[in-house]
Amino acid sequence: MFGCVQVTERELKSGGSHLQVTEKNKKDYIERMAKWRVERGVVQQTEALVRGFYEVNKPDIQRARLNIKCF
Secondary structure, three states: OOOOOOOOOOOOOOOHHHOOOOOOOHHHHHHHHHHHHHHOOOHHHHHHHHHHHHHHOOHHHHHHHHOOOOO
């Protein structure tokens, strides 16, 4: 394993931390978890990727390399 793994708990619905997943509510839980993962679960990773991209790929340097003028 590389680095540390940080576990963060989030309520997928109001009061959800006090509910157990049962056969009755399992489908709702899976749908909410999938939605959260797609919409919010990778925000930190995406932001880090974008910061890193611009750190090595600065717009001013790219324009100079490509000889592009911005007006």
